[in-house]
Amino acid sequence: MPVATGRRRDARCLLRVGLRSTACNRPRVWIDPVLLVALALASGAFLVDAPLATALGALGVAGVLRRHLSAGVFVGALVALGMGCARAHWEVAAYEAAYERARSGFRAPERCALEGRVASSPVLSHDRIAFTLSLEAGRCESLRLPAGIGVRLGGGPRDLARGDRVSVIAQIAPIELLHNPGLADPRPFAARRGSVVSGTALDVSIDERGRGPSALIDRARAAVRERILATFAPAAAPLARALVLGENDLDEGDAAAFAKSGLAHLLAVSGTHLVFAVVSIVRAFAAVLVRIERLSAARDVGRAAAVFGMGLAPLYADFAGGSGSAWRAAWMLMAAFAARALGRIPCASRALALSVLTGWVVDPLVAFDVSFLLSAAATAGLLVLGGPLARPCERLRSRPARAFGKAIATTLAAMAPCAPLLAMLGSDLTLAGVFANVIAAPFGELVALPLCLAHAVTAPVPLLEQGVALVASGALLVVRQIAHESAAATWLAFGVPDPNAYQLALCAPLFTGFLLAVLPSGRPGHLCRAWVVAAAVGLGVIEVAARRAGAPEGELRMTALAVGQGDATLVDLPDGSLMLVDAGGALFEGAPDPGERVVVPVLRARRRERIDVLVVTHPHPDHAGGVFAVLDAVSVGEIWLPVSASDDAPALETRLLAEAARRNVPVRGPRALCGRSRAFGGAVVRVLAPCPDSVPGRSINDNSLVVRVELGERALLLMGDAEHEQENALIAHPAIRLRADVLKVGHHGSRTSTSEVLVARVAPRVATVSCGVRNRFGHPSPEVVERLTERGVRVLRTDRHGAIHVRTDGRDMWVGAARPSVPALVERLRAWSLAARVSAARGSSSHSLAP
Known part of the structure; x- marks a missing residue:
């Protein structure tokens, strides 16, 4: 918490604000109650997502500040924390109710006629305008949309402005909320944005122009954007738009370089x-x-x-x-x-x-705005740490050395409080960023920024406008080059594990105790030191526990990740080995990569740096597209892939084979896998199809690898995208053991898979379906779901229940889902788990999980 001691009676107190006292020569520590209450109000939102961790962090801060808090301030902060939680809970609940109403009406994306007003400032992204529409009326092919919901659309004229009343023809669907273990709950972030459906605007007509300050600002933004695109160097134009308009439209290489180098703030x-x-x-x-x-x-x-x-x-x-x-x-x-x-x-x-x-x-959900948190943390660091860190630099005799030292101190003061947040974002921390900031800041803040702002008002003088754009482009490209060079200095970077909610919570008392220690007259007492030591020890203990939980031993665990319309399944084996079966993927160019957005963050959250076996069931984008992000993030022991029997291999397969060869990762096909079981600490993994090799003439789906994993009395059957032809081939061989407690349904529950005979042979207790709310195929097929439920199989879907996890020690079996906000589901899962444990304890051969 910022602290205050002795007020100066002259203007120099502006440099020492935050320290206040009645007598300058005898300062005492004083906590700003307004700041404490404001932080408590904002932090209350975290109680919605991580109640125990937030309570632990609040308790730790209270313990550290116990000597410096009056009872009234403490009670006020506690009440503020509760108020923040209540407001945030109401916002999230209201959003979730609106989202469920919208989701329940869609079976697939639909073309809709929409009317409403532009509610957000339009931004240019990937060469098209994106905006949020506040819906007044919406008629789709099979449903009507309720008025008042937010619709996020891409496409439309570049001169759109807030307040414009528009008529839109759009292809829309509910937005994708991906609930996965170890990752943040997506609901608060979605509730902040306010949109429940999104899609592509096929036609936009402006019925009435908006009026007022917001509309004028958006038209000014559009004019400045067009002048930047017309006069700046092509490589510098996205940087200028980010700096002046806040439009994050950098290409992947530049975005990664600025993130890794710690220079992203120069463009924000x-x-x-x-x-x-x-x-x-x-x-x-x-x-x-x-x-x-x-x-x-x-x-x-x-x-x-x-x-x-x-x-x-x-x-x-x-x-x-x-x-x-x-x-x-x-x-x-x-x-x-x-x-x-x-x-x-x-x-x-x-x-x-x-x-x-x-x-x-x-x-009320401002705590889930990462840019707000980073800005507040950096400001607090500058206010409190800037002085103490810069003070030793005053002893340097050389003026350039003093200036350089103070620049380093300022950078460290701003970066230190942001480190946990940056680690949460999955960024490696790098020492190169400290020096890069010192070098790049003059070009960014003293040259590029003033010139870019001046450029906005020089349009009436074309020659001056072009000259300013030329010099500003040069300065921005210098900053860009520094970012790339800094990001390339990997020897100065060090990876940090993604902090979980408990670790982030414990950073609060640690940082607070550190502030008391470095500030003048802070004098943390013995109890304060005890709390700080306890928080530091707690960080280590939680890290050890997180690593153990991420790599369990002595049990088999399957996690069907929620990656939208695609497949990605983690299988933890009893000896601590890890198998990844598919990695999801984008279905069209420009869509987010689930491998990068989901699979890699889940691996980081589990502290997994190696995948022993990467199974690519077949080379389709929704299964294999995310593999390349995984290969970039972790080491891989071997890849299992149904290599095509013909010379006409899919492009994705060719690319994957080349990438594996470049990384010296062995690739094993059906010939090396069929008929040879692999043991992993008691678990047995078998490839059942296509055997003995991929079958020429079959579709890629029907050449999917089918994998069965068995531990003791329990088994999992992962069908990939196998359809009826492959299923019939499996059923035709009575020697092949198909029975399994958990069936990962083939081809996302398509009507071309999961036949009646297959279900009878497998006799599963639980069936998992990997699909997305935005899939245009209508997966899963109602016929398949009905076929499974008629046999008493519990069907869990990643689009409704989030990631699905199954855990077994070979006898007992536990089933759960990452989206616990559906009370009925939670109760059913408890009943199924209890029934599974009772059934296993009795040695029953029954496959029913009904209570």
Whole structure:
């Protein structure tokens, strides 16, 4: 928590805000109650997602600050935490209810006629405009959409603006909420955006132009965007749009380089950016007022300029894209300008408190805005750590050395509180980023930013506009090159595990205790030190527990991940080995890669750095497209792949074989796998088809690898995308043992798979279906679901239940789902698990899981 001691009576106190006392020569520690309450209000939202972890973090902070908190402040913070939780819970519940209503009406994406008003500032992404429509009326092929829901659309004219009333023909479906173990709950993030369905706008007609400040700002944004695209170098234009308009449209290489190098903030509308732009304009305005002698003699023009700044800050934040970091900086600036307008000395800790408080009032789920959190954390670090870290640099005799040292200290002060958040985002931390910031910041903040802002007003003078664009492009490309060079210095980077909710919670008391230790007169007591030590030990204990849970031994665990319309299944084997069966994939170009967005983060959350066996059931994009992200992230022992029997191999198979050869990963086909069981600590893995080799003339689906995993009395059968031809071939061989407790249904539950005879031979207790809410194929087929349920099989779907996990020790079996918000499902799963344990304990051969 920021701390305050002794107020200065001159303007220099602006540099030491946050420390306050009645006597400058005898400072005492004082906690800003407004900031404490604001943080509690915002943090209350975390109780919705991780109640125990949030309570642990709050308890730790209270323990560290026990000597410095009055009972009234402590109670106030506790009440604020509860209020934050209540508001956040209501927002998430309301969103989930709206989402379920919309989802239940769709079986596949539909073409709809929509009417409504543009509700969000349009942005340019992948050469098309994206915006949110506040729906007034919606008619689809088989349903009507309720008014008032948000619809996120891609496509439309570039001059769209908020408030425009439009008629749209669009292909839409519910948005994909992917619930997976170890990853953040997607509901709060989706609730913040407000959209429950999304899709592509096929035709957009503007019926009525919007009016008001928001519409004017969006039209100004559109004009600036077009001038940037027309005059900047092609490689620099996306960087300029990110810097001026907050549009994140970098290509994959640039985005990765800026993220790895720690320079992403130079292209974001951060607090530094907003302060530079707004304060510069306010100072220019004040300079003009000062030159009006009659006005400056009669009035305090500084206070008038501050009032002007209070109005300018939110307008500029809106123009710059309205990100969480931009709004937080704008509210903090407004608080500082308000103090100046009232003739008071601005207090940075109080301004930070008011910015967090305003953020919570506007958005009860603001704690789930990562840019807001990073901005607040960096600001707190600069306020509290900037001075102590820069103080040793004052002893340096050389002026360049002092300047360089202070720049390093400033970078470290801003980065230190952000480290847990950056680790949560999956970014490697790199020492190169510290030096890259020192080198790149002058080009980004002192050259590129002023020139890009100046470029926005030079359109009436074409030659000047082109000259400014040329120099700004050069500065941006220098920053871009520094980012790439820094990202390439992998020897300075070190990987950190993704912190789980408990580890993030324990970082709060650790950071608070550190602040008390480094600040003047902080003097943390013995109890404070005990809490800090306990938090540090807790981090280590939780890390050990996370590694053990991520690599269990002595049991078989299957996790069917929710990757949308695709397949990805993790199989933990009893000896600690890991098998990944497929890795999902994007069905069309430009769509998010589930391998990168889901599979790799789940592996990081489990602390898994190696996959012993990577099974690619067949080379279709929805099964194999995500494999390449996995190969980039972890080491792989071997790949199982049904290599094509013909020379006309699919392009994806050819690419995968080349990548495996480049990495020296052995690839085993059906000839090497069929008829040879593999043992992994008591579990036996067998490939049942296609055997003895891929069959020429069959479809790729019907040449899928079919894998059976057995431990003791329990078995799993993973069918890939096998359809009736492959199923019939399996059924025709009575020697092949198909019986399994868990059936991973073939081809996402298509009507061309899971025949009556197959279900009878397998006799599963549970069937899992990997499918997405946006699939256009209508998977799973109602016929298949009915066929399974008629035989008493419990059908679990990743589109409704999230990731599905099955665990067995060879006798007992436990079944669960990653989306526990469906109470009926939770109760059924408890009943199934109990029945499975009772059945196994009795040695029963029954496959029924009914209670």
